[in-house]
Amino acid sequence: MNWKQSMMMLGACVLASCSNHTSAQVEEGIPVLRYQGTANTVMPWELADDLGYMNGIKLEWIGDGTSGPESIQATMTGDVEFGGAFNGAILQLQYAGAGVTSVIHYYGSDEETYAGYYVLEDSPIKEADDLIGGNVGVNTLGAHHEFSTVEYARQNGLTKSQVDDIGRIIIPPASGEQALRSGQLEVTTLSGIIRDKALETGGLRPLFKDIDLFGPFNAGSIVFRDDYIEEQPEAVEVFVSGMARAIEWMKENEAEVVRERMRTIVETRGRNEQTDLIDYWKSSGIESPGGAIRQIDFERWEDWLVEEGRMSKGETQMDEVYTNRFNPYLNELEEGSE
Incomplete structure (x- = not known):
């Protein structure tokens, strides 16, 4: 399935209001956040969990995904609690009326990772x-x-x-x-x-x-359904703050220290994976403090989507696409913008 077919399915999901949402998963009073992973790779939220930054929630891997549209579709249908995708795809879904909000970046491009x-x-x-x-x-x-x-x-x-x-x-x-x-x-x-x-x-x-075009930039973010954010704001806050701390941990430590931690995670989680990819890890690529979101992170894709006829100029309010209210590094983002 290519991206356009995936987006058509997502559009149908939006029109159908993704009616099979389930109520929040809870075990012994602890919110369970299901997600799709990536084979042979440690995602920032998985690193955060291993570092002990996710106290108060439980992460549950349900399998590996293959694309951003698939990840968002699973989020919208309630099969997982959060998903991640390219910001341009998220912006287009927002234009279509998807009830999701971006809360933190999870990948980007810099001088090491591009x-x-x-x-x-x-x-x-x-x-x-x-x-x-x-x-x-x-x-x-x-x-x-x-x-x-x-x-x-x-x-x-x-x-x-x-x-x-x-x-x-x-x-x-x-x-x-x-x-x-x-x-x-x-x-x-x-x-x-x-x-x-x-x-x-x-x-x-x-x-x-790609960094020749903009310099270092954030490229993709994590979304939660709006109804989940409303129902479980504390769980979302634990997730975002924990992941933000893990992003900063990656920046503060030498690459080999990060790689060694990732190798241990892959070797002990029992998914029949290899660690070869981790040997080439250099950076998260996430440019902003704690993965906090700037308006430009979405605005830069708008003109292209408008030109392609995938959305109309100015009809999507950028401040409705994302929120930084759960991110403890918001102040550092704002100070860096002054």
């Missing part, structure tokens, strides 16, 4: 104009990787019709390098361990990085 867009070393593609008529490999349509491709073209003066002539091919991240080397793509998106291993092999050069 998405790079690579070509073969001898490729004639050297600037945005050269992408016209070519194909760029992205993990899904309508999300972070596609947006960065479009924004790179726009910032370099391409018109909408020229941008539309740049093919965006959905390809699993693990297959992107081979697709590029075999000539199926002119450009592919690489990040994390996949990027590092590809560059070790050689023969590639970067066309651009």
Whole structure:
């Protein structure tokens, strides 16, 4: 299922008001927050739980997810209590009337952790104009990787019709390098361990990085259903404050200290996983203090969505898309904005 099909299903869920919401899960008086994880990876809330920052709630892994839209859909239907996705996708859902609110960031891009867009070393593609008529490999349509491709073209003066002539091919991240080397793509998106291993092999050069477009930025956030926030505000506060502390813990400690903690978590939680990905962890990529949300974190995607006809300009109030009221680092965010 591609991103557009997922968004259609989410739209149907919005129209149906996701009527199968269940009441909050509680065990022995303690709220249980179910979630989808990511295989071979430690998410910030899982790290927070291991660090002892989630006292007062219980996290329950129900399986691994494959995409942001899937994660949000599970949240809206009540199969999990929270989910995470690219901020642009969340903004579009808000425009469609989804009853969810972003509460904290969980991933982003910085100098250590970013998405790079690579070509073969001898490729004639050297600037945005050269992408016209070519194909760029992205993990899904309508999300972070596609947006960065479009924004790179726009910032370099391409018109909408020229941008539309740049093919965006959905390809699993693990297959992107081979697709590029075999000539199926002119450009592919690489990040994390996949990027590092590809560059070790050689023969590639970067066309651009997503951080070239904005500098370090927050890219995706965690959402809760509005009715859950209203019913269980204390649980949401414990979750957000604990995760915020874990984000700062990652920033304050050496990368190897963080990696060692993550390895131990993966090795002891019994999900039949490998720790290879963790060896390449460098940073959370989360730019703001404690993952707190700035208005620009959503505003920067609006023009693209409007241009694509996926939402109308100005009809979504940004202050209704997210809240920082549960984040103990809000004051640091505001002080940094002065």
